[in-house]
Amino acid sequence: MQIYPVILCGGRGTRLWPVSRKAVPKPFLPLMGEETMFEQTLRRFARDARFASPLVMAGATHVDLIKAQLGDAQGARLVVEPEARNTGPAIALAAALLPEDAIMLICPSDHHIADSNAFRAAAFAAAQMARQDYLVSFGIAADRPETGYGYLRRGEPLLGGFVVREFIEKPDLARATAYLASGEYSWNGGIFAFRAGHFLAELAMHRPEMARLVAEAVADGVSEGAIFRPAPKPFSAIASESVDYAVMENTMRATMVLADMGWSDIGSWAALADALADEADEAGNIKSGQVDLIGCNRVLAISDGPRISAIDLEDVCIIVSDGEILVTTRNGAQAVGKLPSAVCQ
């Protein structure tokens, strides 16, 4: 059994502004080490014959970035979405383009996974369930009462994983704290395994209009070498919807695998600072570029040129990129996308 990685390259590029921009969003930036997160996502499957060549789902504006970064991922296919329609239609497109019995592994391209072996082990466990026509979510081991993610509640053990007892949207802090304490809940990391034909059958049941329009967009689409362009008219007519809303919360066959793999969605500068903790000095400061710090603790300071001098700060992120200067507390980092400068790029 081969697993078909389906790599989703979406995102508006606002949460890590000013480094990530609409033109170069998070997946295509070398935020963690030398490689971009897209390249790291590809590398998790490289040189492992149990994985087929990946299918990359992306918007037209990022085609050149993707081509440049595909590197030696030979045989990769690229599907260019005419407009962004969230994860439901993107995954449906991929399912319609793969063999009916293909086991698809849906992977966002902008997540950091420290332990690739744990990831691959979870992927194979998920694939076993997907082969039995379960829709499988990755339940990420939670280590803090995060209010920015959805949660999965575990039910009975099943086939090496668990039945999903409940999908829960972003909770408030009190509930998130209770979830963490109970041990029954995992984060919904947006990583899934499906059998392509089964996914399409469930989609036809829960979102028949989406299924119909996706089939039409594929039937009238155009292949050009390794690039597939779905027909713009039917695809653009699809309502934007996440796979969670469109399918996962409606299916009777939702299961999950547990994944403890050093996962982070690097969803803010604070999350990046956490993921880079190994590179911090004794005071917890992380520096990149010309940076002088006096009396600072847990400061993330990144500059692509001008020198940053900082004094007496705690838990602050200072990001200088392409003529823009961002200064935020770690807590404030989740509001970066609301800045006028991030919204109106």
Next chain:
Amino acid sequence: MQIYPVILCGGRGTRLWPVSRKAVPKPFLPLMGEETMFEQTLRRFARDARFASPLVMAGATHVDLIKAQLGDAQGARLVVEPEARNTGPAIALAAALLPEDAIMLICPSDHHIADSNAFRAAAFAAAQMARQDYLVSFGIAADRPETGYGYLRRGEPLLGGFVVREFIEKPDLARATAYLASGEYSWNGGIFAFRAGHFLAELAMHRPEMARLVAEAVADGVSEGAIFRPAPKPFSAIASESVDYAVMENTMRATMVLADMGWSDIGSWAALADALADEADEAGNIKSGQVDLIGCNRVLAISDGPRISAIDLEDVCIIVSDGEILVTTRNGAQAVGKLPSAVCQ
């Protein structure tokens, strides 16, 4: 009786780095409104016949700045110090160049004084005492337990002012708090009134070598229009010393006047923020240049070009100037001069 303003333009330009630099230190920057602090210092005496034309004491590197900013201060004379030797030798030079009976008013050029009338009233009270051969300090009304200034302790009332009972160097916070509570102490603002001849007599008593070398530097100096250049050799041979150490702490005739005039030495970005409090918005933020703030309180954000975006900060100063970026808490602002970038300009 005319008063001769003696304006001291010293300073290393480190405490308000990166806006102030060695080349353009604080006096010559428009930090408070449209005018520079040097121009504001001149304007306190302008169009008031009770003041003679000022004597400006400065280093060679700032002569062009001073000429450009003297404006309509006709008759001003400029004394160019070959090397910086602190306030003692600078004031001695001025005293040696003025008539023996001239009442000198020593004014730093980088202090902000909100109430010019109160300043002039204090100056005339001080001049009355100086005429009687007292060495008169301005005691600035203290409104917080500041540890960055020296203090004057009041003694008996005398001639509309007070005898100085004690000169106190920068205290620790406990002592500064006690001084503030007692009401007997004022800040030593570095503003003085002397009769020129009397000052030189005291100097000859307490620092005979300094007095001798200053007399020699004046005797061998060169006048060129409104500019006087003391002889470099004797002047450079003088030991660097503040007027407080050289004379004030040794004289038997130290007196003081009280001055409640909205004084600030703008000795840090935090002090500038305090002095600009009238320009703050409801959240206490002060902005200059392209600045977007979300959830910030009491932030001072100044940029000469690149946009600053800040989130969730309190009591922080962000200064962007000439390609340098400074981020500091208000408390940390006093350490700006210790930054490698400020030291090695």
